[in-house]
Amino acid sequence: MIEFRPLELKDNIVFQKYLSEYQFKTYEYSFLNLYLWRKYCNVQYAIVDDALIIKKNEGDAGTYFMQPIGFKDENLKDIISILLEIKKDNKDMLFLLGDIEETFLKKLLKIYGEKLIYTEDIKKFDYIYEAKKLINFTGEKLRKRKLQYNQFKNAYDFEIKDIHDKKVIEDCIYFSEKWFNTQENKDNQITFELEGIKDILTNLQFFNAIGMAVYINNNIAGFTIGEKVNKEMAVIHIEKGDITYKGIYAFINRIFAKKYLNDIVYINREEDVGIEGIRRAKLAYDPVKLEKKYLINIQ
Structure with missing residues (x-):
């Protein structure tokens, strides 16, 4: 058995x-x-x-x-x-x-x-992107993301810190809890996600994780965690931002790719789980392809 x-x-x-x-x-x-x-x-x-x-x-x-x-x-x-x-x-x-x-x-x-x-x-x-396009915002389809990035960069006094710093880990846990508490629909998925994020952050040494946090006026405004799974592809597992800062997600997306993933060919930003808003957001970054997955039975 x-x-x-x-x-x-x-x-x-x-x-x-x-x-x-x-x-x-x-x-x-x-x-x-x-x-x-x-x-x-x-x-x-x-x-x-x-x-x-x-x-x-x-x-x-x-x-x-x-x-x-x-x-x-x-x-x-x-x-x-x-x-x-x-x-x-x-x-x-x-x-x-x-x-x-x-x-x-x-x-x-x-x-x-x-x-x-x-x-x-x-x-x-899975939504697969060319890393260079996300770094350089090349192409007409990424024009709006570039504008959002520049809006953030020009509006705020920001600082980037690596995820492995002890204080940054504490801040990311605090931010995750704060983000969770702002959600109207606290379903099982985001409840378990919060627990998982805290586990990952507390035990980073067990994972092949890379990541960064964005601070504005010394206050954490967002963070992201990913990993390089091989020489060609990286995966973005977690991305959280405070949307009161306009352009925060476009900024996190580009800076993380530029600072940590500039030697990678493709960036995998995972799936949309069938949610229309997530689908629109992922398509807005102009994926090079959608990697198919299948469910299988054998008679």
Whole structure:
């Protein structure tokens, strides 16, 4: 019987072994991301035939397995068979696999053909941007963001501080709580997000995290946390700003890319979770592509 265990901080060693060469095009498989949402998504993992298997719950999609990590091609069908047996005993598993990228989907199609049933998980498509465009605000589509950035830069006496400073960490926790308290709809997602952010900030040494905070007149006005998952792609996991400062998000976006991600080709700003306002905001930064993710069943 396969034993799945809840994700803990100490498991970063296990995940580092399997994800040391991050080859995914989406952000889902990052240890930082999985730990950030571990309670909201009930993230668990097990090792099956020397492959890392992650299990999580995503609301309407129910509980599913993510792509096996570190599998050998000759063992993949056996691993999938084991996961299918587990699914039979779990009625809340509407899908066998989720957060699946196109490369792995094609591999499964070669094995299972018409037995493979898949659907695009549109609200979870990742927004991918060219780092240089976000740094330089090149192109007509980014003209408004450039104006917002300049508006902020010219209006406020600001200072940038690195996220790893102890006082900055304390300020970011304070800011996160303050931001949470201003939200009218304190649903489960942002409640768990707040707890996850505080956990990440308190235990930064366990993560491959980079980040910064923006101060205006010595008061924190916003912060962001991301990571470089490989030589080509970085992911923005957390971004919070005080919108009473006009242009704060355009400023955070550009300065973080310029200061920390100038050697990266692509910046992944994650999904829009099906919320129209988030979709509009992400499209406004002119993504180069939306990286698809799929939900899968096997008959």
